[in-house]
Every structure is written in C-alpha cells, then in structure tokens.
Amino acid sequence: MEPLLNADLHCHSVVSDGTLTPEALAQRAKANGVQLWALTDHDEVGGQDRAMAAAKALGMKYLTGVEISITFAGKTVHIVGLGFDHHNEALVQGLRNTRGGRGERAKEMSAGLAKVGIHGAYEGALKYVGNPELISRTHFARFLVESGVCKDTSEVFRKYLTDNKPGFVPHRWASLENAVKWITGAGGIAVIAHPARYGFTANEEFALITEFINHGGRGIEVITGSHSSADALQYAETALEFNLAASRGSDFHSPDESHTDLGTLPWLPGQLTPVWDLLSDRIQ
Numbered sequence: 069m070e071p072l073l074n075a076d077l078h079c080h081s082v083v084s085d086g087t088l089t090p091e092a093l094a095q096r097a098k099a100n101g102v103q104l105w106a107l108t109d110h111d112e113v114g115g116q117d118r119a120m121a122a123a124k125a126l127g128m129k130y131l132t133g134v135e136i137s138i139t140f141a142g143k144t145v146h147i148v149g150l151g152f153d154h155h156n157e158a159l160v161q162g163l164r165n166t167r168g169g170r171g172e173r174a175k176e177m178s179a180g181l182a183k184v185g186i187h188g189a190y191e192g193a194l195k196y197v198g199n200p201e202l203i204s205r206t207h208f209a210r211f212l213v214e215s216g217v218c219k220d221t222s223e224v225f226r227k228y229l230t231d232n233k234p235g236f237v238p239h240r241w242a243s244l245e246n247a248v249k250w251i252t253g254a255g256g257i258a259v260i261a262h263p264a265r266y267g268f269t270a271n272e273e274f275a276l277i278t279e280f281i282n283h284g285g286r287g288i289e290v291i292t293g294s295h296s297s298a299d300a301l302q303y304a305e306t307a308l309e310f311n312l313a314a315s316r317g318s319d320f321h322s323p324d325e326s327h328t329d330l331g332t333l334p335w336l337p338g339q340l341t342p343v344w345d346l347l348s349d350r351i352q
Contacts, residue, residue, distance in 0.1 A: 075104040075344055076330050077133060077150055078261065078292060078317020082198035083107075083115035084135075085206040087322040090115045093330065094122035096323075100331030104344055104351065106133030106150055108317070111166045112202055113154040120352055130352040131344065134159075135261060136250070137166060137241035140279075141272045144239070145260070147247040147280075148289070148315065150343060151350030152256025159250040166242045167201045173239045174203040181208070181228065181235040186217060189235070205229045206321070221325055244276070248283040257346055259287035259315045263306070264299035277310055287343040291316040291336055293328035304337045314340035 080086035081093055088096065090107055097105045105128055107119035116132050123130035134149045152159065178190035192211035197203050209224040218224045229235045242250075251258040260280060268276065277288075289295075290303045291314075307314045316336050318328045336342055344351065 073103070073335055074101050074331055075316050075342070076102045076318050076320075076333070077104070077106040077131060077259075077315050077343070078108050078135070078148055078289065079106075079320040079330060080109055080135075081107055081115050081119070084109035084112050084199065084202045085204050085321060087324070090119040091122045093320075094119060094126055094128065097123075097330045098126045098128050100329060102128060102331040104129040104131065105330075106131040106317070108133035108135040108148050108150075110135050110202060110204065111137055111163050112199065113160065113163065114199065116154040124352065131347060131350060132256070132352075134163065134251075136163070136247040137239075138244050138247045139241050140244055140276055141268065143266055143268070144241060145244070145266055145276065146262070147244070147251070147285070148259040148261045148287075148317070149247075149251035149254075149256045150259060150287075150315070151347035152251055152254035154254070156250075156254035159254040162242065162246060162250045169239050169241075170201060170203050173237050174208075176237040177205070177208060177229065177235045180237065184234040186212070186215075186228075186234075208235065244279055245283045248280065248285045252284045255350070257287055257313070257343060258283075258285040259289060259313075259343060260285065261289050261317075262292045262294050262319065263288060263303055264295050277306070277312075281310060281312075285312075286346065287313040287315050289317060290314040290340065291333050293317075293319040293326065293333070297334070300334065300337075304340055307340050313343040313346050315343040 193207040209221040
C-alpha cells in the first residue's frame with residue numbers, strides 16, 4: 069500500500085465561512101490528489117454527513133472535522149477536532165452555545181462600520197452566509213469588497229474588523245478546556261490550528277501548549293496554508309519537543325481568496341508522527 073501522505077485536514081465550506089459546498093470541496097480535493105480529507109467548519113458539524121458521503125462516492129478517505137473558536141490569553145485561538153463522533157450530544161450542544169454569540173456580535177460590527185459611513189453591512193454580509201448562525205468577519209469582508217469599499221479581503225482586514233479598527237467586536241468563545249473535552253469526549257483528537265498566526269510571546273505559547281496537553285490535546289498543525297517554511301520548521305521542533313502528533317491542512321476557504329489550494333501543501337517532515345496515524349481506526 070502506498071504511504072498516506074497527501075492528507076488535507078483543515079478546510080471550510082458554505083456551512084461556515086467557505087464559498088464551496090461540501091460536495092464541491094470533496095471534488096476539488098480529489099482532483100488535487102488528496103488521499104485523506106477532513107472538512108473542519110467553524111463551530112459547526114452540520115456539513116459532516118454530506119462531506120463524508122461525497123468523499124465515499126469519490127473513493128477518498130475521510131475524517132470528521134471541526135474548528136472550534138476559543139479565547140486564550142485574550143486572543144481568539146482555533147482548535148481543530150478530528151476523527152470524533154459528530155452526533156455526540158455534548159459536542160453538538162457545546163458548538164451550538166459557541167455559535168450563539170455570533171448574531172449579536174455581527175449587529176454590533178455593522179453598527180461600528182455605520183459610524184464610519186459604511187451602511188447596511190449586516191444585511192450585505194447576510195447575502196454571503198450559508199448558515200446565519202455562523203455569520204463572521206469573513207462575510208462582512210466579502211460585502212466590503214463587493215460594494216467597492218476595499219479591493220480585496222486582505223485590504224479589508226488591514227483597515228476594518230481587526231483590533232482597534234472600525235467594526236471590530238471581540239467575542240468570548242469557548243474555553244480551551246471545553247473545546248478539548250468536547251472533541252476527546254466524542255472520541256476524537258484535538259489539534260492546535262495554525263500556531264504561528266497568534267503572535268503569542270514564548271511564555272504565552274508555552275502556557276497554551278502545556279494547558280492544551282493537560283486537558284488531553286494531542287496534536288499541532290505544522291504544515292498549513294498560513295505557515296511559512298520557517299514556521300513549519302519551528303513547529304516541527306515544537307511537535308517533537310512536546311511529543312505532539314503533527315497535522316497538515318490547507319485552511320482552504322475559497323478559490324478566489326485562499327493562498328493555498330486543497331492538497332497542494334508541502335509534505336510533513338518525516339521525523340514527525342502524523343496525527344492520522346493515531347486515528348487509523350476513525351478513518352472512514
């Protein structure tokens with residue numbers, strides 16, 4: 069049997085803030101040579117049955133996935149869950165509670181943008197939302213591009229919707245402990261997503277990783293769309309130092325917005341334990 073290398077275990081569909089359906093994502097992954105795939109929508113497992121069925125129809129291996137938003141050291145951090153029972157009651161209810169704050173936050177974001185002369189942003193953002201419970205900054209960004217306020221989404225996040233900029237509203241997400249417990253309680257493995265993105269100090273990052281491990285977390289993304297090759301080297305060392313399994317995922321959202329397409333990432337460094345090796349009994 070060929071070694072399983074092309075795993076893409078981080079991407080988003082219209083069920084959260086991606087632009088493609090689970091079925092279209094599965095086809096794109098397969099066309100790009102992905103051998104093992106996971107759909108990891110934000111705080112939502114509503115697309116899992118569709119993704120699983122689509123992967124099966126294409127003869128592609130599948131792991132259930134989710135990306136849970138948590139607050140740690142005053143910042144939003146993402147924890148990916150893989151290989152869990154997506155019908156687990158505690159997980160489903162916990163995610164529902166986490167999503168609950170998004171609607172109110174979106175209205176506050178819209179009010180903030182109105183103060184700088186950008187009106188109708190909430191209604192405009194809703195046009196891009198497949199699931200109104202999951203309205204997010206990404207949907208506002210698409211509205212701001214479409215309406216000509218900014219030329220692309222990266223300009224949006226330079227000028228709006230981020231800390232100390234118009235339209236930014238912080239949200240208190242789940243705790244690290246809860247996110248890891250929901251995932252592991254449902255039989256899955258918890259993974260710290262794109263660790264280089266958070267801008268933590270060395271002490272803060274050490275605190276995140278040690279607390280994550282203490283709660284039962286076992287993985288870290290080493291190869292991901294937003295990591296440079298230097299980041300990948302750094303977090304390969306982190307994985308070895310803390311005895312964490314390594315994950316690989318593009319974080320693909322959209323053909324028009326994402327830097328890294330499904331299945332096109334560099335390989336995981338050979339000395340690491342791939343997270344999918346710990347999940348061999350959960351692969352569908």
